[in-house]
Amino acid sequence: DAKTTQPNSMESNEEEPVHLPCNHSTISGTDYIHWYRQLPSQGPEYVIHGLTSNVNNRMASLAIAEDRKSSTLILHRATLRDAAVYYCILRLSNDYKLSFGAGTTVTVRA
């Protein structure tokens, strides 16, 4: 499996941006970069994905490095509801499973 590396934890203040880094130096040309998050006592939920270009949706933005060896998930204005574990996952084009690592635990201070 293609591996990703994320910090164990990050803290942010409410209404400030949060930048979550992810390293994936062994990424192949057809791997998509996905982000999921898991709120306390809930199942994971999809956040965003991308291949080469930066992506925006209502939840977050995804910035992908030009060499694709790293990416950053950006939460523009953190709220208390954004406190969760965030997982950076590489989706192989022919692999059905999502390979979850330990993720980054995000704490948001009021």
Next chain:
Amino acid sequence: NAGVTQTPKFRILKIGQSMTLQCAQDMNHNYMYWYRQDPGMGLKLIYYSVGAGITDKGEVPNGYNVSRSTTEYFPLRLELAAPSQTSVYFCASSYRGGLGTDTQYFGPGTRLTVL
């Protein structure tokens, strides 16, 4: 749409007992998955199905069985429960399966304790 639903929410089993974890989805998704999550860890795939009548093993299938007779339902059977199966179990579904753009939708989970 209710999305992905799971029952029960919680269950305590004694060693050696059996049970079935129920999963249903109303999004007409072909692909369904069962994951387990041990405390402080990421999710690991137990079994998956690419359509009614077709199932395959994931990373950690030992001690579990599945069946998929309809598109909507994908039950997970535990035979002879063991303490190592204490975990939170998540069911998920997706429309397009093994594509890089595929998005999985997860249920709320079943918290199982085996004593």
